Amino acid sequence: MSTAQGARARARTEVTAAIKDAARRQLAQEGAAKLSLRAVARELGMVSSALYRYFPSRDDLLTALIIDAYDSLGEAAEAAHAAAPGGDPVRRWTAVCEAVRVWALAHPHEYALIYGSPVPGYSAPQTTVPAAARVGRLLIGIVRDVHGAGGLAELPLTAELRPEAERLAADLAPGLPAEAAAALVAAWAELFGLVGFEVFGQFNRVVEDREAFFRHAVTRLAGSCGLTLRS
Amino acid sequence: MSTAQGARARARTEVTAAIKDAARRQLAQEGAAKLSLRAVARELGMVSSALYRYFPSRDDLLTALIIDAYDSLGEAAEAAHAAAPGGDPVRRWTAVCEAVRVWALAHPHEYALIYGSPVPGYSAPQTTVPAAARVGRLLIGIVRDVHGAGGLAELPLTAELRPEAERLAADLAPGLPAEAAAALVAAWAELFGLVGFEVFGQFNRVVEDREAFFRHAVTRLAGSCGLTLRS
């Protein structure tokens, strides 16, 4: 009986994966707004009602795709972080940023799903939050390490932003100075501004050597969070 | 005869505007991917084929909406720029950035149309470029004025990026130092990263006092382009 259950569970996992693969293919062709359970079913030779055994609604399928995308991006970023030389924080920072860029260029439609326009009528549940936070956690960790070693540069902070910055530090990066927490959140958004502009074509006919441009920009972002180049 | 032509032209302008208004309403409800000529015609009490007198295809309607959105954003930014005190370049910079943010929050669907995920199957023609460049031109102008007055701070530039930076300067901002041109393009993308994260909900449950946060971030962006606070 346990083997039967095991086989059943295995089959279920396989079908679930096949559904998500087909849905991702459709995402690339028609976009998330037009993702339709029927088309997915057709591609798999199933009938649409059968899909509801695996995903109770179109929105649940979307949520699964979103979590998968965040996790795939997070894994790529974490692998790059682990492979970067531990001694140089700016290197680790740029390695993470470059991994984000490379992943986004390799998976533009999944990138659009998580960082592009919201899908009309869909609202992401809280379930997506942990996966969505993975890249941010990496960046926080790098700055925290440097701060722990006493190597964080001083950053300006206006009186206007101090309360918000302290709240951000307490919520997201306990132990970090408020100005570093605020700079981190800004750098996080700006990183995805750079990546999004390239993936979505805003750099067409503007930036040519995008890799060099990106590396330079994210190195400056590292500096804006208090990381300093090893001299 | 000239009055007849005038009346005809006026009617044509009015109908064109009504079509675009209805299309914008549909954009807000269903998203750009599902924009349908028939639904627009239905809302206006017209028959779908009549729309083809005004827009030769659905893609042409989309293009018109995109250009309108860029122009609306550009006008808002230019008005804010004109109203800002001329003597303080950082003030002018932040005024432009804040106008972009305010416009985007007031027109989230049009913002998604121009800076969000690309519409599947649609590729924007070159016609959109001048309207799309308006905000960028403003930012370039601010930095150029400061440079003309000899007040631009020195900026770092790696050897790796120098050729690209010089090409960027020659193409987009003749007369500016290469490092300032590269920094400007990066700041341009990063600005829309900040705005996009807020408009698309990535700052939900993260940033609370978004106005203060934004002002602080774009002031730092000004510094990254060589603008210095009047002390």
Place this chain on the structure above:
DNA sequence: GTCTATAACGAGATAGAC
């Protein structure tokens, strides 16, 4: 000449009966 209305096409989605 400028417009709107009718009708139709081929393709695809959708709902429901079976």
Place this chain on the structure above:
DNA sequence: GTCTATCTCGTTATAGAC
């Protein structure tokens, strides 16, 4: 699960009103 009848879509051809 299957089949069918009925929708929607973009687009074109055509005919007639002003």
